[in-house]
Amino acid sequence: MKFTAEHDALRRTTRQFVENELNPFIPEWEEAGRFPIHDVFKKMGNLGLLGICKPEENGGLGLDYSYNLVVAEELGRAACGGVPLAIGVQTDMATPALARFGSKELRDEFLNPAIRGEYVASIAVSEVHAGSDVAAIKTTAKKDGDDYVINGSKMWITNSLQADFFCLLANTSDDKPHVNKSMIIVPAKTAGISFSEPLNKLGMRSTTTAQVYFDNVRVPQRNLVGVEGMGFMMQMMQFQEERMWACINAVGGMEKVIQQTIDYTRERTTFGQPLIHNQYVHFRFAELMTEVAALKALTLQACEQHIAGEDVTLMASMAKLKAGRLSREVADSCLQYWGGNGFMWDNPASQLFRDGRLGSIGGGADEIMLGIICKLTDILPKKQKK
Ligand SMILES: Cc1cc2nc3c(=O)[nH]c(=O)nc-3n(C[C@H](O)[C@H](O)[C@H](O)COP(=O)(O)OP(=O)(O)OC[C@H]3O[C@@H](n4cnc5c(N)ncnc54)[C@H](O)[C@@H]3O)c2cc1C
Numbered sequence: 001m002k003f004t005a006e007h008d009a010l011r012r013t014t015r016q017f018v019e020n021e022l023n024p025f026i027p028e029w030e031e032a033g034r035f036p037i038h039d040v041f042k043k044m045g046n047l048g049l050l051g052i053c054k055p056e057e058n059g060g061l062g063l064d065y066s067y068n069l070v071v072a073e074e075l076g077r078a079a080c081g082g083v084p085l086a087i088g089v090q091t092d093m094a095t096p097a098l099a100r101f102g103s104k105e106l107r108d109e110f111l112n113p114a115i116r117g118e119y120v121a122s123i124a125v126s127e128v129h130a131g132s133d134v135a136a137i138k139t140t141a142k143k144d145g146d147d148y149v150i151n152g153s154k155m156w157i158t159n160s161l162q163a164d165f166f167c168l169l170a171n172t173s174d175d176k177p178h179v180n181k182s183m184i185i186v187p188a189k190t191a192g193i194s195f196s197e198p199l200n201k202l203g204m205r206s207t208t209t210a211q212v213y214f215d216n217v218r219v220p221q222r223n224l225v226g227v228e229g230m231g232f233m234m235q236m237m238q239f240q241e242e243r244m245w246a247c248i249n250a251v252g253g254m255e256k257v258i259q260q261t262i263d264y265t266r267e268r269t270t271f272g273q274p275l276i277h278n279q280y281v282h283f284r285f286a287e288l289m290t291e292v293a294a295l296k297a298l299t300l301q302a303c304e305q306h307i308a309g310e311d312v313t314l315m316a317s318m319a320k321l322k323a324g325r326l327s328r329e330v331a332d333s334c335l336q337y338w339g340g341n342g343f344m345w346d347n348p349a350s351q352l353f354r355d356g357r358l359g360s361i362g363g364g365a366d367e368i369m370l371g372i373i374c375k376l377t378d379i380l381p382k383k384q385k386k
Contacts, residue, residue: 001300007070013047014074026079027346029206033198035083037120037162041090045117050091054099058107059115064307065241068092069248069299076252079348081355082206084249089158090114092245093363094121094167097183097234101226110165110185119164122188124154124212125235131155132368134169134235135177139214141170141184143221148172148184150192150217156362161195161208163188168214169231181231185223192217203354240312242363243320247299250323250359254292254330257352258285261334264341281337288330295322314376321369324360331356 021043029035044050052068054060061067068091075084098111113119130136139152150170157166165187172182186193196211226234262285265275276282302315335342335349342349360366374380 001066001304003066003070007067010052010067011070011074014049014071015077017044017047017049018074018078022083023079026083026206029083030080033205034162034208035086035206037086037159038118040083041087041117041120043117044087045115050087050117051115052091054095054111054115055107058099058111060099065244065303066300066307069244069303072245072249073252076249076254077256078253080204080206080351081253081358082204084253085204085355085358086159086207088242088245088249089123090121093238093242094123094159096241097225097238098167098185100237101183101230101234102185103222106185106223106225113164120159120162122157122159122163122166122212123238124157124160124166124168124186126155126157127153128155128211132365135181135232137169137171137181139168139170141168141172141182143172144218146221147218148221148223150184150186150214150219153211153213155211156199156209157212158204158207158209160188160210160212161198166212167225169235172228172231175229178232179229181235182228183225183231183234184219185225186214186217186219190217190219202357203351204358205354236313239364240306240316243316244299244302244306244312246359246363247295247302247316247319247323250327250356251292251296251299253352253356254288254327257334257348258288258292258330260348261285261337265337268339275337284333284337288333291326292330295319295326298322313372317364317369317372317376320359320364321366321373324366324369327352327356327359 048061049071051060052063052071053065056062075087078084095111095114114121125134127137141148141150165185168184168186169181170184171180173180192215194213199209201209265281268275298319302312302319305315306312331349331353335353338347338349341347344350
């Protein structure tokens with residue numbers, strides 16, 4: 001992929017934003033278990049960072065996906081994973097389908113303020129009994145007059161306690177599981193919505209994550225995104241952007257932690273020499289940097305396919321699998337070289353160790369990626385393909 005002066009300018013803007021507006025406050029936000037999401041998003045909206053690929057008519061910049069990846073990679077340099085995750089939910093998980101399939105009225109009402117940073121978006125797909133198996137969700141949206149009436153609950157919903165709207169996946173008929181689902185935009189303040197306490201997470205602590213309950217929640221049928229029954233398909237498409245975003249964001253985070261660990265091992269002396277002078281140590285850095293570069297190349301290849309309008313499911317799944325596993329490897333290796341300091345809560349490697357662990361679970365676990373890769377290649381004999 002060829003990056004231009006415009007990509008470089010966007011990279012600089014995002015890097016400055018991360019260094020000046022995020023990193024100085026992250027320890028406090030991590031401690032508090034939330035961050036001032038509306039303030040942060042408004043600042044990002046003013047810089048145009050929340051609508052890189054979104055249509056200009058909705059206030060976006062209308063750029064191609066390569067620009068989005070530049071922003072996501074730089075956000076990976078934040079001092080925690082939680083704040084970038086909250087931003088990624090807004091830009092690449094809860095709004096791509098709305099931007100692509102939503103009616104003009106729906107986009108004007110929800111997408112435009114999300115791009116300006118005035119509304120916070122959440123994606124509400126997973127349920128207590130259905131995370132990997134999206135088709136098995138039980139939440140229903142039944143027509144009544146001009147409304148949908150929604151009943152059910154959603155689990156592990158990022159941004160939920162601070163959200164202005166949910167992009168909700170619900171069953172709108174009793175048809176087969178892949179054609180009975182619809183995507184509906186649900187304002188968070190609608191009567192009948194309630195929340196659990198914030199979930200006590202291993203990592204991503206500066207984001208709010210909760211269970212969301214829907215008890216006879218009424219929204220107008222015009223809040224349907226696209227066509228009824230196409231929700232599963234739209235969510236599968238939306239997942240591809242989520243996965244590319246997660247991969248390049250992980251690249252930014254891993255590059256930063258590897259560099260911080262290199263710097264530390266240059267300073268730290270054991271047995272009369274800097275730690276990094278041990279071949280075992282500097283070879284390991286060389287290996288990890290190679291792996292991260294390979295992941296970046298794979299992700300950029302997926303991005304090129306996406307820009308060309310091709311199906312990126314295979315490439316994005318391969319990259320997502322690699323990103324989840326590599327993040328665990330990088331965090332563990334780097335943490336080791338910090339010794340006792342690596343075991344401390346606020347160490348950058350231990351932060352990646354905690355936050356990065358989600359990469360192999362959220363947005364499709366590693367095993368789900370392996371299943372997709374098997375389906376889309378000739379790994380299994382034809383008759384065993386499901
Ligand atoms: C911090 C956090 C934030 C999240 N944010 C959101 C959000 O904003 N919106 C949202 O909708 N969801 C969100 N999720 C949910 C997340 O996407 C799910 O946790 C994930 O998809 C896995 O689903 P599950 O937890 O139900 O695991 P399960 O589906 O129960 O799977 C458990 C494990 O079993 C294995 N497994 C599953 N299926 C197979 C298989 N076929 N073959 C082999 N092994 C398998 C995998 O290792 C998997 O991790 C979030 C989760 C967390 C932890």
